[in-house]
């Protein structure tokens with residue numbers, strides 16, 4: 001992988017938050033500077049009409065995506081119509097489980113294919129290591145999960161890749177043995193000593209323990225813009241009950257989990273209204289959250305490849321990266337691993353969802369069980 005080469009950047013479209021193209025790592029991230037009126041080739045501009053029908057159409061499309069972004073859990077009901085529906089749902093569930101087998105039920109199969117390989121673990125945070133909760137500030141991980149991650153990190157190089165700010169996710173996880181990537185991979189603190197140190201967006205720094213690290217921030221030129229858009233989003237949505245705006249350093253989350261359904265359209269319209277003023281920012285959908293982020297060709301998939309490069313593992317045939325995640329932004333990482341059979345993606349979901357992952361786990365408690373199984377397997381295979 002050549003992290004220094006520059007290629008033309010593909011245009012990211014606003015209406016398809018998950019980039020569907022299946023491509024290898026194209027280290028086409030050009031150095032960033034603050035967005036200016038003259039559009040540099042660094043920035044992939046999304047054309048936006050100022051007013052009118054297009055805005056309504058876009059807001060309506062957002063509302064549809066908002067509705068589908070976090071399907072409700074299965075209802076337990078007693079009447080016959082619902083019994084039929086429940087049976088149909090069970091069939092759909094089984095078909096889905098065949099396509100995305102449980103990484104726990106099929107652990108042996110998984111372990112066989114990992115034999116002789118060096119596993120590298122990539123973990124998403126919210127919905128993967130911590131259960132989804134109403135208040136984003138209270139998404140704590142359990143002590144048992146922390147212990148599971150800690151043990152796993154003793155056996156395998158382990159990184160957390162989150163949409164949160166890197167500081168926030170470190171605050172939640174609190175383990176120093178890991179690598180951390182915040183802001184959907186746009187803020188990576190990794191090891192020094194590989195060719196990724198020389199990347200134009202890399203700087204030498206020290207971590208909280210005083211250890212020398214490589215800090216990679218491809219969207220550093222957007223810091224001021226993100227601060228401004230965050231303030232505007234707070235102001236624009238403050239009258240809507242239940243909205244929370246979270247500054248994730250290089251991206252902003254607008255949460256609508258606690259907003260009445262009838263107001264979702266208003267949330268979409270207000271966010272759309274603000275984004276019209278920022279052609280260098282785009283929107284992606286997470287779990288009951290609108291995520292505003294810079295239009296740069298960087299995502300969690302590229303962060304995975306960058307970290308593998310930083311660890312000196314990107315060209316090793318015997319390396320098996322595993323990525324565990326629950327939402328749409330994790331799909332970029334699943335795709336990167338699927339390409340060229342690089343590794344395995346594991347989707348965390350209790351409801352059927354289309355994905356580029358290979359396996360599934362139902363919830364964070366199954367993630368913990370899987371991590372514990374991995375550690376036991378590793379220990380028994382090195383006896």
Ligand SMILES: O=P(O)(O)OC[C@H]1O[C@H](O[C@H]2O[C@H](CO)[C@@H](O)[C@H](O)[C@H]2O)[C@H](O)[C@@H](O)[C@@H]1O
Nearest residue numbers: 125126132133134136139162163253257287289
């Ligand atoms: O990449 P991740 O680590 O999964 O981060 C994605 C977003 O996660 C958080 O929001 C989600 O979890 C919250 C706490 O459970 C929940 O209240 C919210 O509805 C979910 O969308 C985080 O707050 C966001 O900033 C991240 O972008």
